[in-house]
Amino acid sequence: MKKSIAIIGSGFSALSASCYLAKEGYKVTIFEKNSSIGGRARQLKKDGFTFDIGPTWYWMPDVFERFFNDFNKKPSDYYELEKLNPAYSVYFDKDDYITIEDTLEKIYLAFEKEEPGSSKKLKKFIDNAQNNYEVAIKDLVYRPGVSPLELVTPVTIKKIHQFLSTIKRDVRKEFKNNRLAQILEFPVLFLGAKPSNTPSFYSFMNYADFGIGTFHPKKGMYQVVLAMEKLAKSLGVDIKTENPIDKIIVDKGKATGIISKGKTYNADIVLSGADYHHSETLLSKENRQYSEKYWSKKTFAPSSLLFYVGFNKKLKNVNHHTLFFDVDFEAHAQDIYDTPKWPENPLFYASFPSITDENSAPDGKEAGIFLIPLAPGIEDTEALRTLYFNKIIDRFEDLTSQEVKDSIIFKESFCVNDFIKDYNSYKGNAYGMANTLMQTAFLRPNLKSNKVENLYFTGQLTVPGPGVPPALISGKLVADLIKKHQV
Template sequence: MKKKIAVIGSGFSGLSAAAYCAKAGHEVHIFEKNSSIGGRARSFSSHGYTFDMGPSWYWMPDIIEGFFADFGKQTSDYYQLVPLNPQFEMVFSDSNLSVPENYEEMKQLFEDLERGAGNRLDDFMKDAQYKYEIGMREFVTKPCHSWLEFVSPKIAKSALRLDLLSNFHQFVRQYFSHPKLITLMEFPVIFLGAAPKDIPALYSLMNYGGYKLGTWYPMGGFAKVINAMAEIAKDLGVKIHFNAPVGQITAEKKEATGILVNGELLTFDTIIASSDYHHTEQDLLQENQRNYNEKYWKKKTFAPSCLIFYLGVSQKIPGLNHHTLFFENDLSLHTSEIYEDKKWPTKPLFYLCCPSKTDPSTAPENCENLFLLMPIATGISDSEEMREKYFLEMISRIEKHTGIKDLRSKIEYQRSYCIDDFIRDYNAYEGNAYGLANTLSQTAVLKPSIKNKKLNNLLYTGQLTVPGPGVPPSLISGKIAAAEVEKL
């Protein structure tokens, strides 16, 4: 039966859910509180520069391609995807490490640093590929209402090899001992929301989905991906409403009946909330309609927030790659200050993206587009003074790495973005940037439910529910939510 469906939020999961629901024949409306599409993947332009506001790592290209294939399309119908070589560079205190696109060259890099590590990388990637193929095609596609969903011959047969009960920290050290190789292999799980010691070894699949399948860039930026998804949705009849914050979800008995948008009550048969899960429950629902109370959320482990700077630089900067990781300091110290001590870091690591190295359209001629990101704890105090302190430190380290003197004087555009902005723009719980951590105690059925248990026709999607944070998981989350609509 054709339903009238409201989707709250136009990020990756919201657009995905809307497109799949429209494909199934439903009337779908997306309500976006901001003036542009994309949620955390919005973009903006100023002074001739175009900045992606959020995602910048294009990993797991097959999962993204799979979304387009579901609608009879290809990514190449909408944007050009180019491989990055090197994939990225890691800056250490005593030397730098460039990760090549070519896997055989990557093996040689490992072997050069640690005897026998090249062959062990083969073993690691063989195991990671198995986890990727089972995990991304079987494990993460479940709605996770019950553990019984995982009782299948394929998953049962794979259970031990998926390493759900061992941690990533120990797993990496079974293969490698060189500190730089350990850091290189642990880096991909940082944004899953916990220290490597608290992440299941299952997530070595991230290494395969990144290093082995390659690091890519969509020419024009991630906005091209968002715009392509929006075009698919609109071609299927989806209506997108901007500057349309949802103030309340209305309900009668056990059914959601509609939403209040800018003071106007709109009726719907089904609601999918791609908005922040905590905000949706605590601010849009009555207390007796919520799955979880405030105490529940306080106990949860969240992925980091971050301090971001968008910079336009009036000259070319030699010695920079598209992606650069500044890891001169201790990874374990920074992660402990994010997840355990929950304070501003004493010796931070940070990430720099320079898309203008690949894509001239992102900056004026002979200029550079820089995106700086430093992971930080959620819920800590945000201030201009703290932003400026870390900005100066990051600029100093970039100057040292590139040999550029007085880089700050060459910045002609600067904008910062941090905890208070995530809260204002996305209603993000404690200013989180990446959702709920993928710890063992927050995996699968142990994540917040994709379905409201009090209102039969209210569903959730996005990085605070299954399968978790990241662009590919968000696409999958939207598909799961749309499939649940068909069960109502």
């Protein structure tokens, strides 16, 4: 008789795990608290506009390919992928920006134009980043974080200095031009920590950025969710939406099921892809691995203030992805990580998917997504949201030399309180636990409970870490672990 598995949540890691487990013959049921699947990667549709609520960057296409290949499928069986050119632009002042295009050769030229001689340094930097990418994405991130020895290989021993140095130190040592340095420091923000706290080894993110490039699935990132849902269902996975979990049932030290909306569902194994901290609150205290003190001491990735805006005209002087680095990065970073508070002058990011994808907005109109990184756990009110929207729109108009306020049809916002309400996110964090040196690999929360038998976890608070590609990998890692321990 097939063993049954109850999976809590339907984000990328949970969907990934469900596919691998169903393929192995387990009877898999997913329980999702919201009315639609995808976890943070949901959609907002309004007045003919379509927005990705969560992730908007498609990086590391090889990880997606590897996932689908494991089921004798490929991404193109489900969605159409387009490489963006330009990948993104970075504003530093009014009408003053650097554009990152779609090949290394073009990026070398952009660096050389900004600072003569910098392209040679960049080539050396990217060569090392590519080597790190080969080591990390082809090997290390596919290890389950069970033992420190997983990190000890002939290659990593040679690279030990790259775990002890930081991205910021290495970048600033070679690149004196602050604008170029900031562009090279930008990708590690996806890991949820400051460049000054991120090990140099994570430069593989720079290769993902410059060497592989930025892509866009036609009709948005939600197409990946729909693809995984289709695959999961074809493998026999049952998905129940609007089923929040009240409790994880533990009997004699063993997980035996869950209670959802007052109804008991028995299962041989329970796997939570929900927020790890929240998942443990579904257990009695004696069955929790980590205390509130443990979580409070961890470095969490930022939360975000997001706006989804419909414009009644096409915008100019922006690309699909556009970053606004016209203010002090260090001051904003301090307001996130060191002395948590609302930033005086925030950096922000904007995405205009309708520049690339006609499905995102009605003809002649523009869909805009604006994101301000924030410290998790800070106060969140409508008044603050309005204040900060006006701050960034004023700057946006000035930097891009256009008026847009009168062209706004609507705006919807999403912030700390929503991350908590919709995703049970610890302190309203947006990306999980940061990948600092002391929160890497085996130093992250465990995939397998050490207190409760047959209870497992997956997602951005465990290994390998934040981001969509790592979430796919996390699902595979926990499925492999379950298979190993259940044999």
